[in-house]
Amino acid sequence: MMSVLSFVWGACIGSFLNVCIYRIPKEGLSIVAPRSYCPSCNKTIPWYLNIPLVSWLMLRGRCRFCRARISPRYILVELLTAILFLLAWLKWSACTCCPRPLGLAAVLDGKLVPMYWLVIWGLVLGTFVDFDEMIIPDRVTLGGIIAGFICSALAPSLHGQDTWLKGLMFASLGMAIGWGLLWSMGAIGKLILKKDAMGFGDVKLMGAVGAFFGWRAVLFVIFVSSLTGSIVGIALVLAKRKEMQGKIPYGPYIALATLIWLFWGPTLWNMYVDLLTPPAPYL
Numbered sequence: 001m002m003s004v005l006s007f008v009w010g011a012c013i014g015s016f017l018n019v020c021i022y023r024i025p026k027e028g029l030s031i032v033a034p035r036s037y038c039p040s041c042n043k044t045i046p047w048y049l050n051i052p053l054v055s056w057l058m059l060r061g062r063c064r065f066c067r068a069r070i071s072p073r074y075i076l077v078e079l080l081t082a083i084l085f086l087l088a089w090l091k092w093s094a095c096t097c098c099p100r101p102l103g104l105a106a107v108l109d110g111k112l113v114p115m116y117w118l119v120i121w122g123l124v125l126g127t128f129v130d131f132d133e134m135i136i137p138d139r140v141t142l143g144g145i146i147a148g149f150i151c152s153a154l155a156p157s158l159h160g161q162d163t164w165l166k167g168l169m170f171a172s173l174g175m176a177i178g179w180g181l182l183w184s185m186g187a188i189g190k191l192i193l194k195k196d197a198m199g200f201g202d203v204k205l206m207g208a209v210g211a212f213f214g215w216r217a218v219l220f221v222i223f224v225s226s227l228t229g230s231i232v233g234i235a236l237v238l239a240k241r242k243e244m245q246g247k248i249p250y251g252p253y254i255a256l257a258t259l260i261w262l263f264w265g266p267t268l269w270n271m272y273v274d275l276l277t278p279p280a281p282y283l
Contacts (some may be wrong), residue, residue, distance in 0.1 A: 077124065091106075177218050
């Protein structure tokens with residue numbers, strides 16, 4: 001039952017995120033009022049035509065009133081958020097010896113699940129705004145840093161610690177390393193390329209990642225996001241979709257790498273440490 005509720009809750013949050021993705025970059029638009037409306041005919045959408053996942057399929061991706069096309073991204077955001085919320089719920093376990101589906105790294109502290117949902121909320125919002133506008137809103141980045149400190153104090157187990165003070169210390173260290181490393185990479189890139197190599201929103205986002213998950217997550221996310229971003233960038237150049245010096249949003253790759261850490265990070269980290277640790281000599 002909780003798995004179903006987590007999926008449904010995620011779909012509802014995804015529906016609200018669609019509103020945020022559209023309105024936040026536009027100055028003067030509130031995310032609360034007015035109610036959802038069609039951007040083509042400005043008709044208010046009644047509640048029964050605004051049911052997550054169901055309405056888009058029922059309307060076949062078109063407005064009920066003017067028949068204008070509704071982007072498939074609306075249902076994609078709802079479905080993606082629903083799946084991610086479900087996976088975050090499935091991480092919770094009463095004991096570490098109980099295997100989780102899909103190899104998810106188990107967590108014993110149930111308070112972490114709503115905190116993971118909060119992280120997913122911010123990452124999905126930041127990703128799609130970055131795709132559209134090449135910016136990451138401060139309410140995602142700076143808000144994420146503040147939320148990371150609060151969550152680290154309320155649930156020190158977020159960093160594997162047992163007191164609020166240690167949780168804050170690890171959050172501070174992670175934020176400083178995340179912010180500092182990515183800022184340094186951007187500064188070096190600017191010196192080499194003679195232009196901005198990275199947006200400051202990406203720097204702040206990495207600070208938020210560090211505040212939530214600590215320095216190990218920062219190292220993992222920087223490596224994985226740089227690798228995936230490079231692969232996609234080269235593929236776009238080869239496909240003649242981008243020029244070699246063209247800009248691509250980096251935030252979505254940070255978000256992807258952070259999600260991988262959220263679901264499987266500790267397991268992947270332990271595997272990496274085992275590879276670096278020499279086997280014990282036979283006696």
